[in-house]
Amino acid sequence: MKVLPVSQCLMLLLVVFGFASCGREEPVPMIELAETPVLSGRGSYALVTIEYARLYDRPSTSGETLVHARRGDVLAVLSATPDQLWYELQEQDARGWVQRDELRLFPTEEQARNARGMLDVR
Numbered sequence: 001m002k003v004l005p006v007s008q009c010l011m012l013l014l015v016v017f018g019f020a021s022c023g024r025e026e027p028v029p030m031i032e033l034a035e036t037p038v039l040s041g042r043g044s045y046a047l048v049t050i051e052y053a054r055l056y057d058r059p060s061t062s063g064e065t066l067v068h069a070r071r072g073d074v075l076a077v078l079s080a081t082p083d084q085l086w087y088e089l090q091e092q093d094a095r096g097w098v099q100r101d102e103l104r105l106f107p108t109e110e111q112a113r114n115a116r117g118m119l120d121v122r
Helices: 007-018 109-116
Strands: 043-046 052-056 063-069 074-080 088-092 095-097 104-107
Touching: 007 043, 063 088, 063 095, 074 109, 104 109
Parallel strands: none
Antiparallel strands: 043 074, 043 104, 052 063, 052 095, 074 088, 088 095
16 A cells, blocks of 8 residues: 655645535625714714814705804714715704815714814914
8 A cells, every 4th residue: 555645645635625615605694783983973073173164065065055163163973975075064053064084083072172172273
């Protein structure tokens, strides 16, 4: 009886296991993730980081400007576009849409107010 070298035995095992793994596929279970403020945009707060941010009537710069928010203002986040490029914010009695790059988002109002101290607010 002929004995195979170790390298040939390993190669044979790899081939056997390779074909064995090509059998039927097990379905991948779906994982349900709980909605969080970071993912949904709700339950969070936005800190305005530019001198004056326009709040538009729709998520577009071609929309009508409803009101302005100033650097350092902390606004409640109501919703976000699916791509999270625009956030709908509550400014006192008005609500409007602001571009993401004009804001910093925080999970709590307290964190947003604390971060306001790092801005050069005049």
